[in-house]
Amino acid sequence: MDRPRRLLLLTNSELGAANIFLAAIHELMQLDPQLEIHVVSFANIAKVYHSAVDYAAKAAPHARPPVFHQLEGRSLSQVLVARNPRFWDVMSNRLGGLNPFTIAATARATSGIFIPWDAADFVAIYRQLEAILKEVRPDFTVLDPCFAPGWTLCEREKLDYVLFMPNTVKELSVGSQPRGQALWKYPTMGTGFRFPVPWYQIPLNIYCGLAFFIALITDPRAARVAKEVQEELGFKITTMKEGGVLQVPQVPVILGCRQELDFPMAVVPDFLRPCGPIVRPGPAIGETDPVLEKWLARGRTVYINMGTLRRYAEDEAVEMAKALRMLLDRVTPSDGSPLQILWKLKKEGDYSAKEGSKLYSILQREVDEYRVRIADWLEAEPSAILESGHVVCSVNHGGASSWYEALCAGVPQVILPVWSDTYEAPRRAELLGVGCWGNPTSAPKCAAVEVGPALIDVVLGPKAAQMRARAREVAAICVRGGLGRTKAAKEILKFISAKTSSSNAVNLTMESVEKDALPATTETTKDHDLANSNLSDSRALETIRERYRSLPEEHEGMPIPPVTRYFLAIHGFEGTGAPNVIKCPCCGKEPRQRSLADPNPSRRNYFQFHWARCPRKRSSCSCEVCGIGTSSRVDWRLHHLRAHFPGFENEEGRGHARDKSPPIVQYNPCGAEEVVIAAVFDAEEEPGCMCVVETSNTIPRDDHDRLTANGVMNIIVNEIQQGAPEPVYVSIVACMEAHEYRTLLSFVEGI
Template sequence: MPTCHFFLLAGELTLQVKSPGLEPGASAGLRLLGARARAQDVGEPQPDKAWPDPPKPGPARARPTLVAFELHSRAIPGLEVHLASFPALRKRFERMRGAVREGEMPPTFHDIEGLPQFEGQARTSLTVGPFRHPPTRDFCRAFAEFMMPWTPEEYISIVNETSAVIERVDPHLIFVDTMFSHAMDACNLLRRSYHVLSPLLPSLVCNQNQPLVRRLFRYPMSGTGMPYPLPLSLIPANLLYFVTMIYYALRSKPLNSANAARAARGCPGSYPLMDLTYVSPERTYITPGVAEVDLPFDCPSTLHLCGPISADFVSLRDGDPELATWLDRGETVLMIMGTHFDYDEPLARRVLEGLLGGVDATTQILWKVPNRDELGAVFDEVLTTARDRDRVRAVTWFDAEPAAILEHENVVCYVHHGGANSYYECARAGKPQVVLAQWVDTYYNAVAAEYAGLGVYGNKSCAPDVSSTELSLALKRATSGEDAARMRERAGEVAVKCCEAGGRQRAADIVVGLLGTKAA
């Protein structure tokens, strides 16, 4: 097979692949010009290939790395895999690259200089920190700034950097992370077609493809935390939120300034992230969702539901045998609130009291607290008995992957912030979950978890804060009684669907299929 280049661009990571003898980018489509690939060249994963050690937990946009290394593991003749992102993501890439067999050509990483999105958002004026915000309130005002956290000069500089990488690699196939607007603009400037890899729930990815009446009268707008389907009493609020978001986007100085700079640079159309929830018939969209974890929606033909895109992980008994032995002692609730979450003393106290109040006296609590060393007084105050001090384990980091911990039979519930990684990992493990939503899409995911019968929206009354009483009640629903029994049964059914969907192997199959189409 001639050499084929695959290239994926992501706000946190970009991926490319090359293949010799094929004319890159001859048209804006994904047509590979050259010999047709043989079935054995582009077919099944190679079972004897070593899969790299999985990266440590991080943003959902680590998925491009997984798809890239899955493609690499298939040893397709002539296939080159390239990834590009901001330098901060190189460490994750290098961890996985280290597992490539000696003598093999590993995927190639390209640095894109500039300010990553999360760092840019940390400079915005959101009133409760760089990420957390109450549902609807405050976020409407900050929405456009949240979506455009760069100055016009910074934005165009990253577009230019990305364009240079694309021209240097000259890939045959490009996938773009859904949040990497610079890459979309770069592709459009260069008249190169691209496809999209999104971590969002599929119903959110194609929200703008749904009939307008359904969008406004049945679906809660992302960031509101309102239930699905919308009750009549909340439809006016949903409509008001829709109009308000448009109003603030149109009046946003950062967004208007960036659009002026984009137009001057020659970038066509509106800011790409304004189409974040629209599926174009001209490109392929890969998501890690399955219908069973989502709200109902009409699926466009170019939107693919692959199931959770996750790495193979070392078993808990191999990765952290001491923790495995501790979990063997009895039922345990696991709590992790994402990569970017720290606690102050009042919040840590409310969470700890809520956890203790939501389970019986024998249930263990395993809690990731990144700044645990600063909160000793809280634990001393709340954990007053030897039994409680023994059954509550608060750690700054896990040596094992969260997915490996979730697989332990004694983990009966997962408390998390509603991020896509956590939501999908828990669904794949078949465990009930309690979602303490914090921002934008996590509110939507919390609503989806309740609708799908997989868990409880555990801070509905006070998000993004946490009430000890509300958390206790949510935990009781998820771990005891008839509600918990129904959730366990439903979670088990959904876990089967997640595994059947194919995950990273299915995502890689889609990429290979697109490469094969170009070779036809």
């Protein structure tokens, strides 16, 4: 009996990120009961995890129960607070001012989230992950990108994986917007500026954005820890900085958001998979707290929940109580059913809301009438409370879970942002017409003079009815096409199927393939000069050859590597006739080429940077010959180049073994124009490794597979059996051992 497909989920334990994983598990257990799910996280999520899985098991009683692998060590938030007890105070800084120290402190704190552990703890966690990986041997992995040890494992072991995030589309695509809009149109994180940024705030927005970015990428602590970990492990680590800030993610990203709920974006990168809000389901209130269910049914309720991390000192709680007093005093019998308050208050310090306290003195009448309930913990899930139908206003901090739970429930919101990444939530609420900002000048604290009027506007004001109607409309948008968690689970299953379809295919041998299906293998040319390559007479290849000839061969006295010239030619760049000048085919500009001929590959990025973010960049950036989506990575370009121009050698000195490249095999199955398997030794991998890869017809373009010879043979057989209606190009993104390559080569030569 074949073993079940295995999925590995790697996540931090903080609910802001982990909730979407728990929601996905709920759906995966129903969609694929035989899927074997393994979850890796820290101890402080265990209680919530088991509760979520128990609830999911009721909906899918025949599903395999997920396996929880508990990591030893401190979680992200535990480490951050242990190192700096005032960490969350720093993260609450608002960046709308000119103080560079505030911006730098917030940026460095953000960098700390990317890599919170010191070197010893990081290595210890990584070693545990290695052991879990060896035990589980997953078919596919889903990763929380803020879990740096997990990301390092995925990259080091070349796992098939995707990133899974509750973030907005804007956060992941703002750098791809045309004409530098990231700086002048979209508010910088933490500023709280309106969208689009008003003209008079544009200079400050640019200043904050650049200052934050520079402080983030130059964080000395992060650099030191990364260096120490590298010295211990022997290889570089991958964090959000390397994988998502300095470059766009190189793997697909499943997002718990959808474009209609975000600031309008001109360009949404192909690597994003927005699924819509992902809300973790839970039992109805009647199952967990029937007393609360009856209490909610008494009247309209304002629900206050500031998340799991925000704690209120007594003076702040008093301000909130005064704001509630202002709202309650405005209620009249003509407004309908009585108004009541459900306040989940997590306290900082020793105080209470009991008789004799400051809070009691402000809300005494309503507390005595049981119309105000203040508790530090509620058994019912926030989503269940919001979906009860009795909540008329959600007061929250704008965190992903709180924001989307209220949106999906169709409840208007008063948002009091407290962290630097939550200041955009009230602006989105205003843009969508579903709420307002409750502390625009007092944030991250709250002041009664601001929160009170905001509550009155949303609950009782002249636009309150309109806001409630709009909230219901937005709730319908949230589930258009299906629940976000269902769509995310289907995306994950799609990736798993793409991975396992080839590796679990019937193992057909050479004898099972018709001998006359393919013509004999031909030898390839060793000529590495693209301008003179002996190619077919196709128009696309000839056009590329002409562009290649037009491009300057050197810059500032240094030769431009042929593979770089090829990359430019195959995407439409061409020379202008003037020395050292290359014109962008999308916008017609002549970007600075300062780094084009730099012999250091890590600095040869400026022109690629322009091309990737050109304001008029074509929506599909694919090779003009085969149509496969391309990557700016130097090794990818080299391998793809060899697939089209056999024998092209690496002139960059990047470590590829120039004289050891095995021949490129070409053949034509069932009348297809051309199928190419390109195999190249790569000295950057372990000795004896070689690279082979994906086909455009059988594996998603963004999938990165560690393929065995058997897996590639199955791909070839599948292409033959399916008739290969389109040209199939196998480009290079995966690792194969040398002995596997010899097996594959014998197979192809036998065909």
